[in-house]
Amino acid sequence: MINIALVGNPNTGKTSIFNILTGLNQKVGNYPGVTVNKKEGVCVLSNSIKANIIDLPGTYSLLPKSKDESVVIEYLTDDNSKPDITLVVVEPVNIKRNLFLFSQIKDLKTPVVLVVNMSDRLLKEGIYIDKETLSEQLDCSIVFTSSVKNTGFDDLKKTIIDLSENKKTCISTPVLSRLSEKYPELKKELSTYNNWIEKTNKFSPRNLEEEDEEHKGVQIKETIYRYQHISELLKISLKKDSSKGTGFRARLDKILLHNVFGYLVFFAITALMFQAVFSWSGYPMDLIDSGFADLSSWVASTLSQGILNDLLSEGLIPGIGGVVIFLPQIIVLFLFISILEETGYMSRVVFLMDKIMRKFGMSGKSVIPLISGTACAIPAIMATRNIENWKERLITILITPFTTCSARLPVYAILISLVIPEKTFFGFIGLQGLVLTGLYLLGFLSAIFSGYILNKIIKTKEKSYFVIEMPSYKMPIFKNVFITILEKSKAFVFGAGKIIVSLSIVLWFLASHGGDDFDNVETTVNKEIIGKSFSEEYIANKVSELKLKNSYIGKMGNFIEPAVRPLGYDWKIGIALITSFAAREVFVGTLATIYSVGDADMEGDTIKNRMTKEIRVATGKPLFDLPTGMSLLIFYVFAMQCIGTLAIVKKETKSWKWPILQLVSMTGIAYISAYITYIIF
């Protein structure tokens, strides 16, 4: 097995090459200590030779700017992971900058192949690369590929096999010797590039303490020398007809970055995306919902009665259903996001929105997490990683949970249908839809407003810089889009899904166990009814109601009832609130469980009907009236009720301080606003 590393700038089509070489033979893991995904796959080079390929994160340079970026250099230099062959992927339009990275990798002295991808664009861009001369100059093999046209890959495989047999490394660039001439005092450090990198990599375990500014001047010189060296080479081996190439970019940029139309296009795309996420996915979501409900009742009636039956039909199956139901939305969302990324449009959004977002303490790059947050805050918070400035990143992380994630949607949906009348204005604007839009808007506005406040509070000494590439426009490659969607869905199901499923099992346990009081419910009821005649139905109801009240979860609900009564809730809603802290969507399921457990004759009724029939003990009127419903809706807009989000915030900020701040302040805001809402209505 040959170990191969794929390295390259972002936007070179590196991942397309990885996808073509490995097909679906890939798995995603993690690098130790950082939260960067590690993508590995197996490629069949010939009948007898296979290669293990690692797709390293895209980078512009080997000198890391963050701990996450340091994985590339650590992977390439560590004796345990060092690849046999490194493939450096470049694209013709930005070949000079791409060769900058190549020159660094070459100086690490591992066998290397230069892969010129997107070679189909050479002619169109008016670029001519003299392959033989360049190959001689660089002292390494060059392969031209096109991942769009799927050409050059047999040639690439053959080159890899040849190189794996003779293991030839190429000559170093003259950069290091020029540097040690200029800085004789650093002669020892500059003896090999591995040495130099180790010395200057402030993220390596050896250099954790020092913020190494003393070498920055030398690193700048190194960069300039490398560019000079490459320019010299390309003078001979590259010809460019500058009249060609930039027309398409310029024409599209003129519209997409226009001071008025640019924003209109962006808002139109966002509107289309929301439309798609919420209406296109409605149908499959309904199917999944009823499918899992049918499965539950089928299991309940087929398996013999007992703990296993209960665990499966009341705990596990609804739990898994609660995870799977979000898949359609996540798939549609990432369909859009990955197409927007693939085409190069996302960078334009960053450019358009940067100035506006800065007023709220964020960056143009915060727009992507905020949009993703409408599906799920967990991947959204992970997407903040490419924001270089710590303060901007932190604010984005802290406010993202305010955006209305898809887990709030089922809660909103059921409460709105319960308490908001089905009125329409002008024949087509429904009141219920209006309320839903209002809740989304409220979430978005509170995110922006908290950003504004946090911007004033959080102080930072860090010098910020913002340098992004504006990539050329490309047609999306659907294989890449498909694989991205697959990856994100897997990450959701196995990441957030684990938490949701295990919590629903815990929930089931807490609702069906409760110590001595709980176990003795039947005896208590039997004692009470001795000598009196009650219908069997009344007795069964009495038993199950008492059981719920005495279960662990019932005890918890009763415990917090005094706290939630001012908001208009009873102890059953209190239980649903507690369980919602695991994940919001659990609310509906919990109420369904609680109301069905308490009432024997409601079996088979829909959740909505059960909730409508619920009566407030004190007044004898329906529990879910307008004040209680509105108060609950407002509570869910603001409250931080998601263990998964708290966990990811802890992981990304490396401190418990921020998730605890989120939990306390968001829930505090939720409580106060829900209280005010209950009084108003």
Next chain:
Amino acid sequence: MRTLETLNVGEKAVVELYTDNSLPLKLIEMGCTPGSMIEIIKKASFNDPLYICVDNNYLAIRKDLASKISVSD
């Protein structure tokens, strides 16, 4: 001495030699090296950020960073 943000859209200039180490390394690694031809392609609304092309690399940077890059005609 002019700095980058004073250029008009479409005007070309040459990046001057850096005199101190205050510029981010990333900017230089992305191709903004001394002696390169630099041009502003587009200024966003309120003239910030700037869409620039330096040595055939298309980048977006903020105005405060641009004001640290010295250029000459």
